[in-house]
Amino acid sequence: MTSILTWLDTSTLAVFIRESTWGFPTIESIHVIAISLVIGTITIVDLRLLGIGSTRRPVTELCRDLLPWTWVAFVIAAITGGLLFISQAMQYFQNTTFRVKMLFMLLAGVNMLIFEFITYRNVSTWDRDTKTAISGKLAGAISLSCWFAVAVCGRWLGFTMLSE
Amino acid sequence: MLEFTQWLSTTSVSLAIQKAEWIIPVIQIIHILAIAMLLTAVAMITGQILRVVGRSQTMAQTGRRFVPWIWTGLIVLAPTGAVLIIAEPTRTLDFNPAFMSKMLLLTIAVAITGVFQWSLRRDKTFWESGLHKSAAMKAVAVLTIMVWIGVAVTGRWIAYLYHS
Numbered sequence: 092m093t094s095i096l097t098w099l100d101t102s103t104l105a106v107f108i109r110e111s112t113w114g115f116p117t118i119e120s121i122h123v124i125a126i127s128l129v130i131g132t133i134t135i136v137d138l139r140l141l142g143i144g145s146t147r148r149p150v151t152e153l154c155r156d157l158l159p160w161t162w163v164a165f166v167i168a169a170i171t172g173g174l175l176f177i178s179q180a181m182q183y184f185q186n187t188t189f190r191v192k193m194l195f196m197l198l199a200g201v202n203m204l205i206f207e208f209i210t211y212r213n214v215s216t217w218d219r220d221t222k223t224a225i226s227g228k229l230a231g232a233i234s235l236s237c238w239f240a241v242a243v244c245g246r247w248l249g250f251t252m253l254s255e
Numbered sequence: 256m257l258e259f260t261q262w263l264s265t266t267s268v269s270l271a272i273q274k275a276e277w278i279i280p281v282i283q284i285i286h287i288l289a290i291a292m293l294l295t296a297v298a299m300i301t302g303q304i305l306r307v308v309g310r311s312q313t314m315a316q317t318g319r320r321f322v323p324w325i326w327t328g329l330i331v332l333a334p335t336g337a338v339l340i341i342a343e344p345t346r347t348l349d350f351n352p353a354f355m356s357k358m359l360l361l362t363i364a365v366a367i368t369g370v371f372q373w374s375l376r377r378d379k380t381f382w383e384s385g386l387h388k389s390a391a392m393k394a395v396a397v398l399t400i401m402v403w404i405g406v407a408v409t410g411r412w413i414a415y416l417y418h419s
Binding site: 119 | 279280284287288291296299312316320408411412
């Protein structure tokens with residue numbers, strides 16, 4: 092692991108991001124915009140699952156409309172996040188806030204898989220209801236909490252890193 | 256301005272914020288969550304004009320759902336932003352080019368939001384009248400989302416264009 096991190100840290104790309112004046116802020120700006128759209132679009136779906144917002148729209152229609160864009164934004168956030176990570180791979184890897192952030196993303200992912208493959212199977216019985224199924228509410232609440240935590244850790248992370 | 260910012264940074268309010276190390280990160284977290292909410296709302300509205308989301312919705316429905324997110328976002332962003340300025344006045348008010356650009360773009364963005372809301376108040380079906388299909392309106396939609404993204408990006412760059 093250490094050798095991989097060291098290799099990343101000393102790679103040409105990492106050195107460029109770390110040492111250029113505009114590299115890190117530019118990638119970070121794109122990361123912030125992308126993660127904003129990831130969390131925002133997921134929040135819209137989560138609020139629907141909780142029966143709080145967009146209740147006039149069927150759950151399936153809202154998911155079909157928004158989630159493809161969530162994925163587009165997520166891919167951009169993941170690529171830019173990866174670039175920020177390699178700029179100081181060793182330090183990020185050892186950072187507790189970073190690890191907690193990854194853990195919450197993992198939890199959000201597991202929650203999404205359970206929703207997608209189990210909860211979503213009987214969605215047709217409550218698709219149009221304001222009062223959604225309890226399993227749907229649970230998925231929405233867990234997702235909202237996890238992504239909130241990801242955002243909190245993400246911003247906090249910046250304050251825990253030692254600058255060069 | 257330098258005298259003013261130096262005075263502001265020595266006021267008891269500013270000193271109190273500087274002294275409690277957790278305040279700035281917490282305020283920034285709230286600030287960034289409100290940005291996510293606002294940017295997503297703008298993306299939903301402009302995305303609908305561009306016909307990439309909300310195709311089943313009328314603009315009146317989308318406006319009712321998301322314009323309040325923009326204003327609520329701004330209501331959270333203004334005081335949290337003000338706290339960040341008071342905490343470190345020299346960072347922004349001493350003619351930081353990123354901060355000045357941000358304020359300029361923000362003024363334009365708020366004006367566009369006001370005009371959009373006014374267009375819906377005047378005529379609920381305004382956006383369904385075929386107007387949204389015109390290339391000019393699509394250009395306005397792209398410009399609008401770019402201005403808001405510009406606000407977020409210049410905001411992030413405040414930290415990098417400030418030399419203590």
